[in-house]
Amino acid sequence: MESIIIDMDEVMADTMGGMINWYRKQGYNGVIDYAKMPGGSWITGFPEEHQAMVRSHLFDPGFFRDLPVMKDCTEVVERLNKKYNVFIVSAAMEFPNSLKDKLDWLNEYFPFLTWQQFVFCGSKSIVHGDYMIDDLVRNFAAFNGKKYLFSGAHNSEITEYSRLDSWKHAAEVFL
């Protein structure tokens, strides 16, 4: 069985969407400028004076627990899980409080996956497998298998990789 390595933030979890929800709840009406996101981080789309606050909220307990699931992700990952060795690999180690939150989030929304399939790391350079689905090209650098860039405003300028524009698209490619 071939293996697929799937990223969490901006692939399975709508991290930017969760942050925008939080930002609005704080009472801020700043414009989110998607045109300023290319280059790898959606944080640069927030008003400059709020970017440090937004980045700091990534470290707060609970933030990663409440993220919306990307559209169609649950159904497609459930089908992939029958045909591939699925591993969920998240570069979570930068955010110590996210570890338990991410595990609880996976257990809630992806109950058909087991803890044997989860990997929280700092660098993805030591994971290997047949396919990797990720939104950040830096995670592809050392990967031995085929790479698929999951589209987001923060990677719209990238042209070098095969893309998945949605989970429906992923289903077409892998199923």
Place this chain on the structure above:
Amino acid sequence: MESIIIDMDEVMADTMGGMINWYRKQGYNGVIDYAKMPGGSWITGFPEEHQAMVRSHLFDPGFFRDLPVMKDCTEVVERLNKKYNVFIVSAAMEFPNSLKDKLDWLNEYFPFLTWQQFVFCGSKSIVHGDYMIDDLVRNFAAFNGKKYLFSGAHNSEITEYSRLDSWKHAAEVFL
């Protein structure tokens, strides 16, 4: 630079020793029988009537935060870290409350390592590298590099692998 993948429990951390300390503090005087440990788990060396309690304590917040560091481990890992790409890979996902504890423990006792070097996983089958130091042969099954079994009472029956009997021994082999 070659990479070394180092396990935490029973390799860097004296998990069994921490458990024995806790067991004594609870007021139990049961004999710890090292001869009953071979086969992969030191839990079987505890009195039978206490094994379920001991296993359950592995899930308690704080247990993995308070473990003793294995003798000479800090100094040798610090030296390895200058000569190799060191990754600390722990199959921690089975114990959800251990994740933050393990990260805090690493940051306290190994401050020269960075979060980019840490991996918490369920299965080690997707990590690759040049060398792996581990106390459990099941973690070697899919590994592409050279394997070193770190000796403990629970793996004393194994004969198939090169062994490291201590961190001093590891220094002789790798430095």
